[in-house]
Amino acid sequence: MYVFMDPAPGDEPVRDDEELLVRTAMERATDGAPPLPDLVPGALVQGHRRRVRARAAMGAAAAAVVGLGVLGAALPVWNGGGEPVRQWSAASQTSPTPDPTFTAVPVRPPVHIEPSAGETSMADLPDDERSRQQVFQNEAAGVLETLLPKALAPVRPVDIAVNRYQGGAESPVFPLTFSVRPLATGKAARADRACLDVAVKHLRCDEVSLPGGIMAQAITAAGNAEGGKTITGVTVRFRYGHSRVTLAVGGDTDAMVSAPVTADDLLAVARDAQFIEMVAYADERPMESKEGSVRGG
Structure with a gap:
């Protein structure tokens, strides 16, 4: 997985985790807005390891609940229908009476993959x-489920890495990647990949403008041909702040079913304010190593 690293010297200082998540939660609460009704080989070729799913670890779920209490006075977490459900933390209680009304926070059981x-x-x-x-993954899974086509519901975190998710109930299931990875600096810095169409490889890449003047690459690619069938996956990637953002949905390589999304579907997610809030938090407080770092080491 990507190992967490503190911002490198010279990077802009980041705000405290609690402040950022509380700020985001309180802004949502006061806005009153209604809920919204490369190629990434890892997303396209997860292989059999994605199938090695076990029952959700209760300890992981409990840790996520604890994290919700610590990090937010009223942290919204989305359920399957997209409605935010709030839980009051102990820190938000100013007096023992009257007692606040507690509501169950829907913690999405993670998909387990053995490393x-x-x-x-x-x-x-x-x-x-x-x-x-875990708190970030749980909330991100809810946002993605709300914004992506219903064929990908439910969206669940995958416990091997913070950027890994899975869509679909039983079969087919689809690997999702939501990555906000810090850009390398200095000699390790990487140039953006060219956006190219390669017809013989069934590869299409379009450059699209997002709000704020951000230029994104929307990529559709076919791969994993088997038995006369070829499955297709979709990726959107762009720079935000000090990070490279990747949102990708791959096909089910076991069932040989293509990703049930289009490039336009992913671009709609990338334009959404809820999604950008998640990106902004992860950009300010990274959870993945910088580009060029070794995975798993």
């Missing part, structure tokens, strides 16, 4: 950082 030999997972993170990433 390969030499590979790390979120379970290897320090407790505080693991809890923070």
Whole structure:
């Protein structure tokens, strides 16, 4: 997985986690807005490891609940229907009476994937950082489920890395990637990949303008041909702040079913304010290593 790293010297200072998440939550509460009704090989070729799913670890769910209480006075988490459900934390109680009304926070059971030999997972993170990433994943999964086509519901976190998710109930299931990865600096800095069409490889890339003048690449690519069938996956990637953002949905390589989304579907997500809020938080307080860092090491 991507190992968490503090911002490198010279980067802009970031705000405290609690302040950022509380600010985001309170802004949502006061806005009163209604709920909204590369190519990434890892997303297209997850292989059989994605199928190694176990029952959700109760400890992980409990840690996420604890994280919700610590990080937010009223942190919204989305349920399957997209309605925000709020839970009051102990920190928000100014007096013992009257007692606040507690509501159950829907914690999405994560999909479990056993790491390969030499590979790390979120379970290897320090407790505080693991809890923070679990809270982020839980909320991000709700936002993605609300914004993506219903064929991808439910969207659940995958416990091997903070940027991994899974869409679909049983079969087919689709790997999702939502990555906000810090850009490398200095000699390690990478140029943006060219946006190219390659007809022989069934690859199409379009450059699209997002709000704020952000230029994104929307990529549709076919791969994993088997038995006369070819599955297709879709990726949108762009720069935001000090990070490279990737949103990708791959096909089910076992069932040989293409991703049930289009490039326009992912671009609609990338334009949404809820999604950009998640991106902004992860950009200010990274959860992945910088580009060029070694995974699992």
